[in-house]
């Protein structure tokens with residue numbers, strides 16, 4: 001074992017999907033299928049735990065397929081990937097919540113897993129009681145909690161409500177209390193899933209800070225799943241990209257993030273086969289078929305100049321839609337939305353033709369230097385016609401003329417640029 | 429969670445209890461029991477008083493219907509205490525069974541988010557119900573004083589009877605809760621099945637009402653030995669029915685063994701199907 005914390009060897013996990021039942025459109029057929037429902041239901045329920053991977057392929061899904069990786073002691077491993085990629089499943093198998101279907105993993109050391117904050121919280125119990133309940137569920141002993149009790153209470157900042165049932169807490173207070181308990185867990189291997197998704201910004205900062213302390217200061221091995229690519233880049237020493245249950249990249253956070261963002265830096269942007277396009281949604285009545293960015297001279301570009309006019313152009317085909325709204329979100333290389341544009345904001349719907357282009361002209365492009373990609377959505381009220389969440393197209397901004405000096409905020413100090421006027425007076 | 433090396437791989441087949449692991453999780457078990465007790469009667473005015481009301485009101489209704497109207501034989505003691513003595517273990521059995529059966533479903537979220545020995549959940553329900561049992565038992569003593577019925581040395585058998593009672597409830601509870609997490613039908617059926625089951629035990633009538641040749645089969649129900657044992661020890665209705673107790677004891681041990689093995693073999697699916 002030596003300096004190994006986790007070894008995962010060809011691990012696979014099979015899950016059953018819901019099966020579509022044929023709907024009959026005759027009365028007799030409906031009655032018959034109603035009568036047969038119990039038998040069908042029983043079969044469906046039984047099949048949840050019976051698999052024959054050789055025979056069936058449609059109604060099952062490999063949430064993980066032959067996943068192999070090692071984690072060294074003290075490493076902070078990020079796991080990223082689109083929804084349903086199997087990230088939570090990896091963590092569940094490693095925390096022994098569910099069994100793998102095939103393969104094997106060995107975990108060296110005391111594991112603390114946080115797939116949720118506040119597991120075991122009961123609304124009728126008081127804050128004090130819930131600290132003990134939640135703490136023991138996370139694997140602390142009563143003695144350990146006794147010893148850390150004051151620290152936990154301090155951290156949570158809810159002393160005054162300690163003997164009030166948590167159902168009388170605000171939801172934020174519940175989260176703080178729960179996190180306070182979790183933050184005082186000191187395992188050798190910490191497994192965290194997306195817990196940052198809850199809570200306000202302050203809380204998220206606190207979580208991240210605590211994670212940094214735990215990993216850097218105390219040398220804890222951390223497995224960390226998040227959609228917050230910024231956090232992944234800041235905290236992780238290594239990052240795995242999972243897609244459809246398989247590892248597609250095991251590298252530095254930068255490279256992994258680039259892959260996820262589909263950083264297509266070379267070749268034409270006018271490319272409908274990009275990775276981002278595969279995640280597309282919508283009912284398909286409108287389909288975007290090409291996307292590109294143009295500079296102020298109407299020339300197609302991959303690089304734009306910040307502070308000069310830019311044009312985003314999308315070609316679409318349409319079957320049966322009269323008008324639609326169009327939105328685009330610009331993400332930076334870490335997946336943070338820099339800004340959005342939408343016809344909804346301007347109050348100008350787009351009259352659809354059978355085939356057409358939508359152009360969004362942005363005067364004096366107010367973006368900082370960096371690499372960006374665009375997600376687009378074509379929709380009308382509650383119906384989404386087409387949706388390419390990320391990477392509909394990408395571009396980079398190497399220089400800026402937004403401010404006369406050519407200066408822009410340094411990295412990490414802002415994504416968008418805004419005009420401002422400075423003024424000073426002397427006070428006598 | 430405290431082991432230094434854990435191997436994770438698909439496991440099938442039979443597993444028995446991992447005592448060492450259970451011992452490590454004793455604090456969690458304690459708090460689970462505690463949570464069960466604390467939250468059961470939360471925000472209720474009568475609180476723990478409810479533990480008494482259920483057997484007490486059943487006793488009153490049974491005394492009127494079966495004792496007065498139907499004139500069911502009560503082995504020579506007043507019908508009220510005759511039925512209450514049976515209701516004390518029966519109520520525990522019924523509640524412990526219902527609660528342990530629903531324990532996994534009720535805590536499905538916990539199952540999906542964290543690892544702990546799964547048997548702790550149904551076992552905590554069984555232990556938590558002991559509080560109600562104790563309270564009902566205390567009231568039984570009050571009733572005995574009221575009726576001037578004094579126990580014999582046979583009371584020493586009561587711990588054994590309680591053991592059989594708990595074993596029977598855990599055996600069934602473990603098996604049923606493991607089923608209920610996958611088939612919610614079990615939960616729906618539980619409510620009335622437990623009510624019907626009461627008539628399969630000598631709660632409202634004495635075992636002597638069962639024709640002699642069938643009694644041996646009847647006594648395979650562990651509750652027969654338990655209830656008649658309680659009556660014999662506390663009320664002196666019939667001589668201590670050792671053979672029924674022995675039969676019931678055997679079948680309760682068999683129930684626990686099967687229940688546990690079934691539970692442990694289904695355990696690996698709980699988080700997936702919950």
Ligand SMILES: Nc1ncnc2c1ncn2[C@@H]1O[C@H](COP(=O)(O)OP(=O)(O)OP(=O)(O)O)[C@@H](O)[C@H]1O
Pocket residue numbers: 015016017061062063081082083084085086087088089090699700701
């Ligand atoms: N209990 C379950 N039963 C059936 N299928 C499941 C179950 N749990 C997960 N899955 C399936 O396994 C796949 C992977 O799920 P998982 O929760 O690991 O995704 P994820 O990468 O964590 O996604 P997200 O980013 O949305 O959290 C999905 O297709 C999901 O539908």
Ligand SMILES: [Mg+2]
Pocket residue numbers: 087088089193194
């Ligand atoms: Mg997930």
